[in-house]
Amino acid sequence: MPRFFVALCGIVFAVTLLTVQVALFTGFSNSTTLPIAESTADIWVTAPEMLYFEGTLPLPYSDVAKVRAVPGVQRAEALSLSVARWRSPHDLLALGRVIGFDPNGTLFDPDGADRSTLQRLRAPYAFAIDATQMGILDLHHTGQSGLIGALPARFAYVTHGTQPIVSATFFYTSLETANAYTPSALSFFAPPGAAPPPLEGSDPIMYVLVKASDPSASAQLAAAIERRVPHVRALTRDAMIATTRDYWVKRTGIGFVLTLIALMGAFVGVVIVGQILYTSINEHLQEYGTLKAIGVNDAYLYGVIALQASCMALIAYFPSLALTFGIRAISAGRGVDILITPGGALLVLVIALAICIGAGMAAMQRVTQADPALVFRA
Amino acid sequence: MQKEIAIAAHDLRMTYPGVRPVHALKGVSLDIHQGEMLLVMGPSGSGKSTLLSIIGGLLTPTGGSVTAAGTELTHLRRKELARFRLQNFGYVFQGFNLFNSMTGSENVELAFHVRGIQGRSARRAARDLLVHLGLEEHANRPARDLSGGEKQRVAIARALAGNPCAILADEPTSQLDAENGAIVTNIFTDLARSRGTTVVITSHDYRIRRAAERVVLLDDGRL
Ligand SMILES: Nc1ncnc2c1ncn2[C@@H]1O[C@H](COP(=O)(O)OP(=O)(O)OP(=O)(O)O)[C@@H](O)[C@H]1O
Numbered sequence: 001m002p003r004f005f006v007a008l009c010g011i012v013f014a015v016t017l018l019t020v021q022v023a024l025f026t027g028f029s030n031s032t033t034l035p036i037a038e039s040t041a042d043i044w045v046t047a048p049e050m051l052y053f054e055g056t057l058p059l060p061y062s063d064v065a066k067v068r069a070v071p072g073v074q075r076a077e078a079l080s081l082s083v084a085r086w087r088s089p090h091d092l093l094a095l096g097r098v099i100g101f102d103p104n105g106t107l108f109d110p111d112g113a114d115r116s117t118l119q120r121l122r123a124p125y126a127f128a129i130d131a132t133q134m135g136i137l138d139l140h141h142t143g144q145s146g147l148i149g150a151l152p153a154r155f156a157y158v159t160h161g162t163q164p165i166v167s168a169t170f171f172y173t174s175l176e177t178a179n180a181y182t183p184s185a186l187s188f189f190a191p192p193g194a195a196p197p198p199l200e201g202s203d204p205i206m207y208v209l210v211k212a213s214d215p216s217a218s219a220q221l222a223a224a225i226e227r228r229v230p231h232v233r234a235l236t237r238d239a240m241i242a243t244t245r246d247y248w249v250k251r252t253g254i255g256f257v258l259t260l261i262a263l264m265g266a267f268v269g270v271v272i273v274g275q276i277l278y279t280s281i282n283e284h285l286q287e288y289g290t291l292k293a294i295g296v297n298d299a300y301l302y303g304v305i306a307l308q309a310s311c312m313a314l315i316a317y318f319p320s321l322a323l324t325f326g327i328r329a330i331s332a333g334r335g336v337d338i339l340i341t342p343g344g345a346l347l348v349l350v351i352a353l354a355i356c357i358g359a360g361m362a363a364m365q366r367v368t369q370a371d372p373a374l375v376f377r378a
Numbered sequence: 379m380q381k382e383i384a385i386a387a388h389d390l391r392m393t394y395p396g397v398r399p400v401h402a403l404k405g406v407s408l409d410i411h412q413g414e415m416l417l418v419m420g421p422s423g424s425g426k427s428t429l430l431s432i433i434g435g436l437l438t439p440t441g442g443s444v445t446a447a448g449t450e451l452t453h454l455r456r457k458e459l460a461r462f463r464l465q466n467f468g469y470v471f472q473g474f475n476l477f478n479s480m481t482g483s484e485n486v487e488l489a490f491h492v493r494g495i496q497g498r499s500a501r502r503a504a505r506d507l508l509v510h511l512g513l514e515e516h517a518n519r520p521a522r523d524l525s526g527g528e529k530q531r532v533a534i535a536r537a538l539a540g541n542p543c544a545i546l547a548d549e550p551t552s553q554l555d556a557e558n559g560a561i562v563t564n565i566f567t568d569l570a571r572s573r574g575t576t577v578v579i580t581s582h583d584y585r586i587r588r589a590a591e592r593v594v595l596l597d598d599g600r601l
């Protein structure tokens with residue numbers, strides 16, 4: 001039955017469009033919070049002005065010790081964030097972000113690298129970047145060097161799946177290296193070839209990462225930190241993720257655009273499914289009319305259509321999911337992450353069902369308005 | 379012996395609206411008795427189907443009233459009228475109107491399902507009806523593969539599923555050959571005689587004319 005096949009392709013197309021949008025949305029919102037997910041910290045301490053992960057103001061390094069002194073804090077480590085002006089071996093320029101952390105620490109580890117890999121960042125001016133960023137930075141293999149600002153920078157290792165699509169290239173370095181790259185008076189006087197000096201109390205960092213003795217009491221500990229350390233805001237990991245995700249989704253309009261495209265997918269779905277069901281109902285109008293004449297109530301007829309519509313939704317759902325996984329495979333490693341979570345898959349199923357049943361109900365008008373006396377006309 | 383009146387139609391008028399309105403019925407009054415087999419005859423366009431639709435609660439007349447089983451049909455709302463049809467009437471159509479992709483048996487079972495009888499009870503009841511109408515062999519074939527006579531018998535079985543007090547049939551034999559027409563006619567005669575079901579038929583078929591207890595002639599919207 002070729003007509004059924006064509007119809008099926010239409011719904012699969014619509015549901016796939018929808019699934020990809022949902023997956024893109026999930027992938028996008030997940031991507032924006034990657035650096036937070038890379039950390040095992042229970043609490044993030046930062047400036048009260050913080051808007052999202054990259055949008056915050058510096059704290060003095062001395063705040064790490066203050067936070068560490070708060071009862072209930074098991075570990076506290078610094079995370080710094082600053083602008084990087086990259087110049088490749090072939091003088092290609094790019095703008096990035098330097099994320100400084102303690103390679104000896106336990107609270108931040110991009111890509112979950114092992115100890116020995118992390119130790120490579122202890123070498124002066126060593127950095128790690130995500131594999132997707134190598135082309136942008138004109139880098140082809142580890143060991144290559146370029147400049148960040150006026151200082152040397154050496155490509156130490158590659159991470160995978162750590163780069164948010166919304167952010168400029170993240171250079172992962174040690175705190176000391178990051179501090180040296182931070183544009184301040186200090187770096188100008190750094191003698192050439194010397195290792196960057198350890199941080200002083202007044203040096204800027206962006207976050208204090210905190211491991212709580214009792215992770216289940218993170219919220220209380222965050223409140224305690226805000227009381228004991230002046231001028232900071234302490235967020236639980238979940239709050240940090242939600243704040244950053246919501247910032248990107250709501251404030252940038254990207255979420256709006258993706259929602260709009262998803263709605264278009266849903267609209268196409270309604271039109272296609274509605275068209276198919278309308279045609280099918282028209283073909284079987286005699287049978288529906290017969291049921292009406294017999295005295296079957298509308299609820300029963302609606303049930304019949306809803307069942308048909310649900311079948312269509314289910315038949316279209318699984319190929320669409322498979323297609324989306326295919327699209328994901330094709331687009332993998334291109335910076336656009338298409339993420340299919342169980343929640344997202346369930347959401348699409350619910351929407352697909354709603355689309356089909358909604359279209360079915362609309363097409364039902366043909367039957368409810370039909371005159372039962374039609375059956376006695378040849 | 380004076381039989382009870384099953385359906386009483388009083389001064390029925392039906393005008394189909396349009397650029398040139400059609401006065402299909404121009405004041406038809408008719409009492410149909412319980413267990414009676416009534417044949418409505420008349421030339422094409424005389425209003426037979428219209429009369430049957432109104433009597434059967436499928437069409438609301440522009441004037442007059444229909445009372446069936448003690449209920450004034452013209453006063454019922456759409457939904458109540460549908461329930462009334464489901465509980466009191468069975469319909470047989472000229473073109474059978476079966477669900478072609480279903481088997482004969484499933485067509486009859488469906489009529490039980492829509493009345494809330496499900497599963498094995500519906501299957502057994504459908505089978506009993508089909509056997510009674512001499513269809514035990516073909517009941518499990520798709521309706522589209524049945525002969526015209528078999529289709530019409532399945533349709534009659536379907537109409538009987540709700541144990542209706544009246545069967546309304548619009549030209550039930552016009553698409554059947556002589557032999558099958560006779561079989562169907564006999565079924566109707568038997569229904570009226572032994573079950574006491576009121577049967578109202580419109581037809582040109584003289585065989586039914588001979589079998590019918592009463593024949594009324596409709597001409598240009600009048601009896
Ligand atoms: N829905 C309608 N709208 C307008 N006119 C109609 C409608 N239904 C029937 N008519 C007209 O009403 C008149 C009676 O029609 P009806 O179908 O009742 O006749 P009939 O006796 O059953 O004819 P036939 O023997 O051909 O079946 C005809 O002139 C017909 O054209």
Ligand SMILES: [Mg+2]
Pocket residue numbers: 376426427428548
């Ligand atoms: Mg007719």
